[in-house]
Amino acid sequence: MDWFTENQTDNLRLSVSVKQTLLDTRSEFQHVSVVETEQYGTLLALDGFIQTNDVDEFVYHEMIAHVPLITHSNPRRVLVIGGGDGGAVRECVKHASVERVDLVEIDGRVIDACRRFFPNIACELDNPRVRVHVADGIRFIQEVTDPYDVVIIDSSEPVGPGEGLFTPEFYGNVARALAPEGLMVAQTESPWINGHVVQRAYRGIRSAFPLTALYLANVPTYPTGMWSFTMGSKVHNPRRPVGLDRAAALQTRYYTPEVHQAAFALPPFVAALWREVEAK
């Protein structure tokens, strides 16, 4: 039996048995591989790190999209940076208020691979409300003229192409690209083993937004199974979401209004990461 193994850290590995390799190529930016697994169905890895798969993808995509969109009173224009698999886009267009989603993915090969091998994730990329831009999100955000209500930063790790998406300059540009009631969310890795990423994102986002908040979800194929998301918001408080009446219309398998609230209940060892930053 063949196995796909991710080196989650130097001392921690997750392995899944592989039925067949569907794609194994190098793009301009990274190594792109797609494998068919027994445990998690079809699975996408970039530079050896699992990005998404058929079985647990709904958790990450629902939680990165619905938490910010339900926090906002009337999200109409959404920008997704990264997220070339289309999963976040698919969740955004479930909201009737959303008129336009711009997806900005730097690596066209990722979009192509997902259209081909993940039809259930990439299924809304051709929705008439969606525009796909193969472009650098760092440059794209600097040139925004028509502001967004919500910006979703669905990036890979802060190494390689994802690096520049974790800087204070970038978060400042996101704030400028947002309408007066706008808000953003970024995936910020595992509090257990990437506490420095949580802290780095917090330092940057709190320098650009008056309201910040951290929330959690369980993603089995990400290291430790505990994943964090950091929000920056101009006026709306994600712990008192004003759009809960719209949540009932969403077809979901992880997100509910109760899960939304629960995701902000941080264990003390997680809350300590932010307190460390504040103490400096």
Place this chain on the structure above:
Amino acid sequence: MDWFTENQTDNLRLSVSVKQTLLDTRSEFQHVSVVETEQYGTLLALDGFIQTNDVDEFVYHEMIAHVPLITHSNPRRVLVIGGGDGGAVRECVKHASVERVDLVEIDGRVIDACRRFFPNIACELDNPRVRVHVADGIRFIQEVTDPYDVVIIDSSEPVGPGEGLFTPEFYGNVARALAPEGLMVAQTESPWINGHVVQRAYRGIRSAFPLTALYLANVPTYPTGMWSFTMGSKVHNPRRPVGLDRAAALQTRYYTPEVHQAAFALPPFVAALWREVEAK
């Protein structure tokens, strides 16, 4: 570099690098191994399945103990079945109301190994309020004459020595061993890959208790990182815990009153496991 690998399923493996093997033996009941790892410190495995480790043990032990104890109005007598590492016991004696904790572990070798290699977990086994019984929990529960306020079933998987701890007969005996306001909790595996265990425990526990509830916690070294606990209760509702005023006195790294409430917010794909049982 040596690696300890757990076959979480036939198609899923977690591996941690090993600095040294501290114990590798076969008891009357199971294979007992203790390894020193880089990622998770000292780690205990029974029959190849990770049971506990220095780094993330606080999550499981706090959540299996404080959720039932804070749900109860005045827990004085507690029974822990399994849990030979002493972690659940350590959390129970943090409660000033608790006068007596009986620990019933079938495998004395597990207790010995934990006293020796996990001093921070087994540290309360010699507390004067604690009695350690090397005995079969299934038989012990049948012979209880002085009822308990809380029973904690801190078992291994429902194969091998843990098997008989998941039957309706056993849960019925637990109910009989509990005082009129008593309640129980059992660890019930991962909803992602052991949904049948969640369902089996639910069927058995609801046949013995008027109130049942399922809650979740993130344990990185358990398969999928999402772990479930099932409660059975005679009168106290764990979603409206009456002991929250006592929670402030607990020194914890995962449990808080807010985390207690949040743990019962089930994603729809988890709640569906119980609905399937009810539909039958």
